[in-house]
Amino acid sequence: MSGYLNSPDGDWFNNRLKGTMFFIIIAFFVILVRLFYLQMIHGETYRELSTNNRIRLQHLPPSRGLIYDSQGDLLVDNRPAFDLLVVPRDAKPLDETLARLSSLTGIPVAEMRGRVVKKGGENSSRSVVLKRDIGRDLLAPVEVHRFDLPGVIVKVRPKRYYLNPGMAAHLLGYLGEINTREIASGEHPEASVGDFIGKFGLEKVMEPLLRGAQGGRQVEVDVRGRVIRELKRVEADPGKNIYLTVNTALQKRAEALLKGDVGSVVALDPQSGAVLAMASSPTFDQNDFVSGLSYAKWNSLKNNPGRPMENKATQAMYPPASIYKIVSSIAALEEKVVDRRTHFFCSGQHAYGDRIYRCWKRVGHGTTDMVKAISQSCDVYFYEVGERLGVDRLAFYARSCGLGSPTGVELAGEASGLIPTAEWKRRKLGRNWLSGETLSLAIGQSYNLVTPIQMAMLIASVANGGTIYQPYILGKVEAAGGAVVTTTHPVVKGHLPASKKNLALVQKGLWGTVNSRKGTGKIASIQGVTVAGKSGTAQVVSKGWGRSKKRSIRKFRDHAWFVAYAPVEHPTIAVAVIVEHGEGGSTKAAPIARKVIETYLGKEVRDD
């Protein structure tokens, strides 16, 4: 203790307390002065502002970014739409105003009253939407009689407009009115009831880019709710414009080719992964969603067996069928269970255990090596390969080729597909893997499932010599003024697990598919361009069914696959096509692939 004498006593504290009290009194004096200033000196002004006039906050919505294709052509635009609103408090007498409005527009008074009552009552100072998107025929009389309609407001609102209705609908997506759950989620901090947000496709995924930032203004309004003057203003920050990698001509062509069928076409630039076209059939008109879908329309979309709301390119999973032989070939060559000289004899069937596994070609392919097996899609050759590889080695190669997980393209809800392993089957089905199943697996006909975009990515990687590029749709982002904000650079996801030499062998097989005498994809050949590809026919029900019976019922017909790339020397396009229940990959899917390539490369279009 530095001294008992120094310890504080009552008198000492008393002095310190005086200081504290002085400080407090000064502080409250300042408060009183401020109050005097606000209430006594400027009281009149503030009273005026609070009674006769009102200062209100109005939001200035940003204009949503536009969407262009790779050529700079506009795909998605904003067009003005006119909403009819009323501020009940300013519309006194309300009934008279509504009656007058009803006689001008034909909207029943009861309907408008109902909306006012539901949204806060007759004294609410918040505007209530009476009718959305009134046409110009209703707009004109309302504008003319503006001064007889106190509190009635016509609000111009940009409305999303899709220039090519139905085109690339799954890719572009659509806007819809925000719902309470989305407001509560906190993902749209600036949005309020009545705002439109991206609900599907790129409109949803790119929402943060397209949306922009809200502005606003403080305005003084008179008793009738009309703006007298603007006090402060913060401009809205318009959304960014985005340019897609999609080629509109190609997209339109792909969709036309799929018309009437259920299926998908994905075209990639094999040198970058850029999506050139992504079609999913059947499609829908996005403008219907923006205007508010009728119940009947929604029901017809929902009940359509072709599932129009599903983006088949990324969300639908199919057995890969013979396309999978590309993966099996790579695995077999890399694991050295076969080499380029290895050949098996195909008699049209292969006995394994107590079962007979058939080749699609009943009479057999005879002596078959790797290149021939790919070109003619010999099942027996790949039964032998599957038997030697085993399920887990095959699964490893499939995964390394980018299968079994989403490709990472900028669309929400992408499916993973499925690459079965022995462990997977034990866990999921509670049974052991049967070695016979590996045989089916090697020809893509077991539990394995893939999406069209995965197949496109696979064939693009084979085409470019083994680099797996992540598919992407967003080419570049521009600010509203035209300055480029970002340009997408291709992302290398990985490399095919194949040596140059082995991949060349597979490529030779794919070349043979289209260009050899007995190739299964000859129909895809184009005059003047060398195309390589692979066909596939995915069984929907097991082979036990009679062929005639399967044909007669559409939903039991096989799915038709075709993947291709061209020109072989320096590929600029890779395509994957699937037609659900299209039966033969060679007959139904290959012509579509060919025409897509022809369109892209600007070749004469053959009609057949």
Added chain:
Amino acid sequence: MIDRRVVEHFDWGLLLITLILSGLGLVALYSAVYAGNDPSLRPLFAKQLVWLGSGMGVMVATFCIDPKEFERWTPGIYAGCMLLLVAVLLVGRVVGGSRRWLAVGSLTLQPSELAKIGVILMLARYYARNATTRGLGFRELLTPAGIVLLPFMLVYLQPDLGTGLLIVMIAGIMTLFVKIERRTLTLLVCAGLGCSVAAWIFFLKAYQKQRVLTFLNPDRDPLGNGYHIIQSKIAIGSGMLTGKGFLKGTQNTLSFLPERHTDFILSVLAEEWGFLGMVFLVLMYCTLFIWSLNIAHKSKNTFGTITAVGVTAMLFWEAFINMGMVMGLMPVVGVPLPLVSYGGSSVVKSLMAIGLLMGVSMRRFKK
């Protein structure tokens, strides 16, 4: 356990001031929740009555306890408050982007409010033992710095910088009250300025900087805080000398005022009761603070004196900052007006603070 002499010295004056301020709060709250168009606010009035009732209970319980007992329990109380602050960070409820509330059944508790009391008691205990007329030196200030920094950091992480700074400011008044050596004080002021600059550059989040900048220049954010301040100023100014009358406020009914039942309750009062009403309110607060400093003066025990000063500092800062904020003199930070604003934790804490003052006051003749 309470002897008769203590009961005889019950501080009726302090109780009266407390009741008047709470009453003003109820009048304003009634206006705020019943005059508007938003029926969802109405149940808040009954809720506030329940909170005031429980607060009074806490107040009675608090003044029944001898401050000397409190001094003994202080480390435990402080530790308890810190644990609650940690709990809030772990399992607290997130409202408006920050984690400030603990849910206990259907009640929500804001532990940062209680932490203010914890810090006041802990500091009072330390200063009661270490203060000298010479003033505190740098070394003697290390412990108090720790006592304050721990809750400051925990509250800052919620994040609630406003309450964190308030804790520091309460501690500041208490520390200045017990005196700091002149040399140390000069050093601290310089260091404080340096820290503020560093904090601006490194620690403040964008929205916090935005608040300060908006305060300095409301034009920066005319759609957010700037708009709230302008509406609040219109409400206050339009009250003029006598006000528009109970339930007649127009700014209030039009829902122009944000948080009008909590942080902006003063605007409602000022609009309806005018300058005269405000003068009355300000005088009530002044009386309360002078009364409580007088309690500090009369206390025979140093812990009691410093506690009373701390409690006064807390209520003073809250009242001053809140008033300054709604009048556009200070940045918009979420500080309620003590005893007047709606809010369970704030009411209970304020009444507990009054209870502490009463406890000190009642025992002023005891040695």
